[in-house]
Amino acid sequence: MIIPIDLIILVLIIVSAIAAITVPDLLSSAVILGAYSFLLCLLWTVMGAVDVAFTEATVGAGVSTVFCVAAIFHTSRRTKD
Numbered sequence: 001m002i003i004p005i006d007l008i009i010l011v012l013i014i015v016s017a018i019a020a021i022t023v024p025d026l027l028s029s030a031v032i033l034g035a036y037s038f039l040l041c042l043l044w045t046v047m048g049a050v051d052v053a054f055t056e057a058t059v060g061a062g063v064s065t066v067f068c069v070a071a072i073f074h075t076s077r078r079t080k081d
Contacts, residue, residue, distance in 0.1 A: 005046055013039045026072050034065030 016039060020032040037060030044053035 006043070009039055009043045009046065013043065027069065030065060030068040030072060033068070034061050037061035037064065 013036060016032055016036040020029050020036060023029045023032060037056060041053045041057040041061060044050075044056055
């Protein structure tokens with residue numbers, strides 16, 4: 001019964017990983033990587049590793065996404081040449 005949930009989450013993880021690589025905008029890529037980390041958190045929870053899921057949620061989906069978005073906002077999108 002739990003196998004279909006694992007497969008659905010795994011397919012969503014693969015789709016989000018491919019989307020993060022192919023999106024040309026850095027901000028969209030950072031947000032998609034946050035979703036990727038959240039999906040990994042769900043997968044860890046379904047597998048029963050709640051401590052790993054909690055760490056992934058706080059560090060991967062939370063702090064890393066905020067830092068990446070903040071770094072993107074502090075850079076310029078066009079060169080000054």
